[in-house]
Amino acid sequence: MTSHKVVVVAVVAALALTTSCTKKEPAPGVSGSATPTVTASATANFQPGADGIGDAYYPKAGNGGYDVEHYALDLRYDPDTDRLTGKAVITATSTADLSRFNLDFTGLMTEKVSVNGTDANAVQTGDELVVTPSAGLGKGTQFTVEVGYGGVPKPYQEAGLGEVGFLANDDGAVAIGEPQVAASWFPVNDHPRDKATYDITIAAPDGLVALSNGTLKRKTSSAGWTTWAWSVSRPMASYLATVVIGKYRVKESTHDGLPVLTAVDADLPTRIDAQMARTPAVVDFLETKFGPYPFDAIGGIVVQDRRIRFALENQTRPIYGQGFFGQGEDGSWVIAHELAHQWFGDSVSVHDWKELWLNEGFATYGQWLWVEAQGGRTIQQEFDSNYSLGAQAWRLPPGDPGAPLFDSPDEDFAVYTRGAMTLHALRLTVGDATFYQIVQAWAAEKRDSSATTPEFIALAERISGKDLDALFRAWVYGTTRPPRP
Numbered sequence: 001m002t003s004h005k006v007v008v009v010a011v012v013a014a015l016a017l018t019t020s021c022t023k024k025e026p027a028p029g030v031s032g033s034a035t036p037t038v039t040a041s042a043t044a045n046f047q048p049g050a051d052g053i054g055d056a057y058y059p060k061a062g063n064g065g066y067d068v069e070h071y072a073l074d075l076r077y078d079p080d081t082d083r084l085t086g087k088a089v090i091t092a093t094s095t096a097d098l099s100r101f102n103l104d105f106t107g108l109m110t111e112k113v114s115v116n117g118t119d120a121n122a123v124q125t126g127d128e129l130v131v132t133p134s135a136g137l138g139k140g141t142q143f144t145v146e147v148g149y150g151g152v153p154k155p156y157q158e159a160g161l162g163e164v165g166f167l168a169n170d171d172g173a174v175a176i177g178e179p180q181v182a183a184s185w186f187p188v189n190d191h192p193r194d195k196a197t198y199d200i201t202i203a204a205p206d207g208l209v210a211l212s213n214g215t216l217k218r219k220t221s222s223a224g225w226t227t228w229a230w231s232v233s234r235p236m237a238s239y240l241a242t243v244v245i246g247k248y249r250v251k252e253s254t255h256d257g258l259p260v261l262t263a264v265d266a267d268l269p270t271r272i273d274a275q276m277a278r279t280p281a282v283v284d285f286l287e288t289k290f291g292p293y294p295f296d297a298i299g300g301i302v303v304q305d306r307r308i309r310f311a312l313e314n315q316t317r318p319i320y321g322q323g324f325f326g327q328g329e330d331g332s333w334v335i336a337h338e339l340a341h342q343w344f345g346d347s348v349s350v351h352d353w354k355e356l357w358l359n360e361g362f363a364t365y366g367q368w369l370w371v372e373a374q375g376g377r378t379i380q381q382e383f384d385s386n387y388s389l390g391a392q393a394w395r396l397p398p399g400d401p402g403a404p405l406f407d408s409p410d411e412d413f414a415v416y417t418r419g420a421m422t423l424h425a426l427r428l429t430v431g432d433a434t435f436y437q438i439v440q441a442w443a444a445e446k447r448d449s450s451a452t453t454p455e456f457i458a459l460a461e462r463i464s465g466k467d468l469d470a471l472f473r474a475w476v477y478g479t480t481r482p483p484r485p
Contacts, residue, residue, distance in 0.1 A: 001178055001360065001406075002311045002324075002337050002367075002416075046136035049101035051128055053191045057353045057403035058179060060127065062191025063102040066137075068092045070196055073186050076203040076225075077210075077245055082168040084108070085150035088186050094141045100132040103147070104183035104190035107154035107165075114146045122147075129187055147187045156180045160406035163307045172208055172246030174303050176312050176319050179353055179405065182238035192349035193450050195235035203227040204245045211244040213315050215259055215297045232315065233296055235448045237349045240315040244301050249273060255280040259297050261317070265304035272302055272325045275332060282336050282370060286343070289369055291440040294347035294447055300335065313341030313363070332374070333367050340366025343443045351450040356405060357398035357476070358453065361419020362439075368420060383424050386417050387484065398422060399453050399476040422475040428485040429471055430464040438463045 049065025052058075072089040090103075106127040113122035115133035123130045129147070137143055153166035156177060164177025165184035175185050182188045202210035203225045214232035221227070232241075248263040251273065262276040279300050283293055297316040308321040311334050318338035325331040344362035368379045386393075396402065396414040406412065427435035438460050442451075445459065457472050474482035 001313060001341075002334050002363075044097040044136065044138050046097045046099035049096065049098050051102045053189070053193055055191060055353055057405070058191075061104070061179065061353075062189050062194060063104065063128075065096045065098045065101050066092045066094050066143075066189070068189050068194050068196040069142075070198070071186070071188070071241075072199045072201075074201045075185075075243065077173060077243075079168070079170075079172050079205065079208070079245070082152045082173075083150065084153055084166065084173075084185060086148075086186060088145075088147045088149070090145040090147070090187070092143060092145065092189075094137040094139055094143065097139050098133075098137040100130060101137075103129040103131060103145070103187040105129040105147075105149075105187040106183050108149045108151040108185075110187075111148040111150060112146075113148075116143050117146075120145075127183060145187075149187070153184050156184065158406070159404040160408070160412075161310060166243075167305065167307060169246065169305050172204070172244070174244050174246075174305060174308065174319065175242045176303075176308060176314070178239050178312060180239070182241055185243070186241075188238045190238045192237035192239070192353075193351055195237050195349065195448065195450070197234070198232040198236060198241060199229070200232070200241070200243065201227060201229045202243055202245065207247070208245055209248050209250055209263065211248070211250075211261070211263055211301060211317065212242060213240070213297075213317050216261070234294065234315075234347070236315045237346070237450075240313065240346055242314040242317065242319060244303065244319065246303075248301070251277065253280075255283070255298060258293070261297070261299040262301070263299075264302045265322070268302060268304050268322055268325075272331075275325055275330070275335070276300055276302060278332050279335060279339065282332065282339050283342075285370060285373060286336070286340055286366055289366070289436060289439070290340070290343045291443050294343060294443070300338070311338050313338045313345050313359075315342070315346045333371050336370035337363045337367040347448060348443060348446040349450040351452045353403070353405065354400050355453050356401075357415050357419035357422070358451065358456065360416045361398065361423055364416045364420035365423045379424055383421055386413075386421060387481070389413075391480065394418070394481045395479050397477045397479055418475070422472070425471060425475050425482070425485040426460060426468070429468070430460070430466060434464050 049063055052060045053062025055061050070091040074087045076085045110122055113120050118134045121132040155163040155165040155167055158164045165181050166175045183190050200212040204210040206224050206226050210228040212230035214230050217229045217231050219228050247266040249266055250263045253260045260280055264272050283298055287293055295316045299317040302320045304322050311320040324334045340363040345359035350358055368382050372378050393413050396410050398414045398419045401411045401414045461468050
């Protein structure tokens with residue numbers, strides 16, 4: 001993510017004890033790989049799943065007791081009434097003996113909830129949808145939840161970002177935000193630890209486009225409505241899922257065999273289209289630094305909505321607020337930032353929101369690399385000018401800057417700028433060749449998963465052969481200006 005504030009001034013188990021079920025758990029770095037069949041235990045102790053996944057900053061984000069493998073969302077949006085209707089089919093595997101479980105869901109009304117085709121009891125409690133299946137779910141059971149719902153989505157108020165979520169506008173809507181957004185438009189296990197694949201189908205009135213993540217599988221029209229079907233083949237964190245509905249100039253092409261789709265709000269100047277057309281070139285450049293692009297589609301969307309004062313790294317299709325492309329301004333730096341996130345933030349996601357520097361520090365460094373390559377300010381110049389800042393700038397550690405996120409310039413400096421400076425300090429310490437070996441190994445070894453700062457430090461020490469404890473302790477966790485490397 002980039003913001004103007006920051007830069008410009010992410011049931012059937014236990015039917016019988018002999019009943020077997022297929023358990024799917026991710027292999028290292030891969031979501032949804034098959035594992036051997038398991039049998040419900042005779043000593044199952046069915047308990048409610050936790051109403052939070054255990055995040056230090058957002059304790060009610062996500063839920064415990066299950067792992068989602070796939071979301072199939074079938075949506076219909078009417079901009080005349082702002083009404084969204086949907087059906088979510090969620091395929092998951094229980095990681096404990098569950099008597100009931102929660103989904104994050106807010107602002108919309110459920111109409112029917114079933115588990116493996118059997119009606120389930122569902123109660124909306126605040127931002128939680130509590131689902132009680134007709135029978136307990138034994139650990140290792142793969143199950144399917146179907147939720148029918150509808151209503152007018154309600155936005156979140158996010159410190160530093162303003163309104164986020166499913167945002168209606170004059171002729172459509174945009175789903176965007178971090179860390180909260182997904183639960184405003186579909187029931188979800190809303191945390192980057194539980195990534196999943198997606199199929200997202202959106203019906204909107206003829207004349208509007210309905211864009212989402214991944215690849216477009218089909219588009220059909222009937223009775224005044226056009227339905228767009230999108231598919232996301234690699235695991236995706238829920239906050240990265242999006243829908244963008246409205247009147248847009250859409251450009252489609254291919255690049256190195258991958259589909260490219262960029263879109264610009266029809267009321268914005270056409271000069272922005274030329275800037276968005278640089279997206280494949282930025283991907284090519286970043287591949288030389290970070291390794292192979294991790295997804296099967298490329299793109300980006302520029303929206304016209306003055307509430308959206310930031311850009312977000314939505315997987316395969318980043319969304320940019322209109323303000324990044326002012327008259328005569330080169331906005332390619334923000335494109336580089338959000339595309340760097342495709343490796344760091346999207347493919348490799350944070351295990352805990354307090355470690356957001358692993359997203360934003362890497363993306364800021366990618367942005368600096370691009371600007372330097374275009375003949376602009378060098379990375380060393382960025383490092384030196386920021387290193388000279390006073391004591392106030394250094395008081396928040398990137399590895400634990402405090403919640404809520406994005407709520408102060410000091411926190412933004414810690415996560416974005418000092419995060420990028422940490423990487424440059426590492427580069428100066430280990431040398432260019434080893435640095436890029438570390439960065440590319442991080443992207444490759446942690447692909448499609450979530451990861452932690454200690455894991456990054458361990459990888460850097462393994463590849464460099466150096467004891468880097470003092471460097472990272474000062475740069476990631478220190479509350480004063482670190483020693484210059």
